[in-house]
Amino acid sequence: MSEEFPPVPRPPLAAAPPWVPGARDAGSAADERVLSAHQLRERGVPAATARRLCRPGGPWQMPLPGVFLLHPGPPTGEETVRAALCYAGGRPGEAVVTGLAALALHGFSAAPPLAALERVDVLVPRTRRLRSAGRVCLVRTSALPRAVTAGGFPVAPAARALADAIAHLPGTPEVRRLLGEAVRGGHCEPRAVVRELAWAGLLGRPVVAEAVRTLPAEGRAVAEELLMDTVRAAGLPDPCWNVGLWLPDGPFLGTVDAYWPRPAVAVRIDAWRPGPVPGPEQDPERRARDRRLHQTLLGLGVGVVRVTPRGLREAPGRQAEVLAGALRAAAGRPPATYVVVMPR
Template sequence: MRERSDLGVITASTLKSLGVANPWRRCEPGGPWQRMHPGVVLLHNGPPTRDQQVAAALLRAGPGAVLTGAEACRRHGLPASGTEIHVLVPGRAVGSGALITERASPMPPFADVDGFPAVSASRAVVDACRQLRSADAATALVAAAIQRGRCTPESLAAEARTNRYGTKLVRTVLKELGRAESVAERDARRLSRRIRLTTPHWNVTIADSDGLIIARPDAWFDDVGLAWEIDSKAFHYGVRDYERTLARNSRYAAAGILVVQTLPARLRDKPEAVARELRKAHAAAAARPRPLVRIVEPT
């Protein structure tokens, strides 16, 4: 029977065609199998793996079902929250438990992703955001998708326009992010506007007078030559990441650039303290000759 199953998951109708008249009797307490969904059986009684849960969900959803939402995001290598399994089907949609089934007409393009049929990363992110209530969680997912190259802002916006039902949150996030690349950068933009410092440039490349690249700060106050870096601890656990940060700061120092480094958690929890530091740094930068550096356009 296992050779006719998918990862040890099989439909009751297939079992009956193989001569098992009453498969549910073997799913009773103490039996060798277990019921995953109506009509779907797992051929052992231990905890199912995540792949077995996904296989059972697809069998329950029926022919043509494909993964979307948080599970598809994870298969695409994105850090989506949510334990539900969301699938799209070409016909009647019947869900159960943590399985969300949704009829799609026409069905979106899909491909084999990590062993299962799944929609594109852009569609998966938009559908995952439809299940979220937290703007921060949606921003983090959208930012990760863009940063990791799985999606572009344009592809996400196109999916949100095509599938507008329930997409207000993701459309708001895309509008608010603009060119921001993270939740922390969004918070930094808000703080910068609130304290009314010179409007900084965001994510621009800075070079010295000889044209040598110095860095690409999160925010750049060009009038006084001040850089603002939102440095997450998560990006400095590795030796190479730490070395890159030290090298970057050395280039700032050699060029005479003052730099403010802020942890995202501090920006979130103590914005007034960060605002004071940023104002003082801006004043200090303005009090000394501006370094001979400039913004360079990407080639």
């Protein structure tokens, strides 16, 4: 009778090496829970060990070639972005998050949350031979934008990320919501948005062209709110808002965004306006009318202050000082020619 031997038990899957940061700490940062094969080797974990830990039932995962997630659960949105950057690799600044993922990191409420994105777009130099994989879409470009930091990641500036996102959005409502939030939220100026859309060849799309037509109204509304906030925060007297100026029994002079009848100071916002060619040199007729109004008001003894939406947003205190200085200077001048003030 043959002797029976008990079956030899199979060794259990190895646990994650305790010396690897973030291997068991679910609350650690995404850059500690997502590591490349190279980063693991630097921590003393051979590639074979890392792959073994990614077997079914193991404590790790490999969501992308050469990229390891050091826990068994689904990745968070931040971990997905970190994995995409690890996969793209390259020198610092040669992998830049763009598209909807970048807009989410910029804080766009109209962009889906990171965890809900089906793809993460990453800009890389055109010379890179790496291919897209999994949820990572590599976008090759000959001109990488200078990255900004948002959410702890290198991302494309908002205007560039917006253009890259719109390139893959077919619907008008989504495009309009993103463009409107870009301007209303102060993420970028309308001119910068249109410039990026033009460089991407998107202005010819009816969906995009229709949405772009709403930008001037969005930009002006935001700028007017910023001007009102600046005046009131500085404790300056309330002017007449959004008015037209006429000579008594004479011609219409033009419109201004704010006007103090005494001591005769007008404020004009240099907001972006649409034109046949996007950019700062557009609409020459309108610029000529603006110059004529400026010179006419000065000739009538009216002080004119020009402000920009960017200045109101980024340096409201400085703009308030300019306005206060203009009011003080006008108070010491002879009375200006009387003009009729009417709502716009």
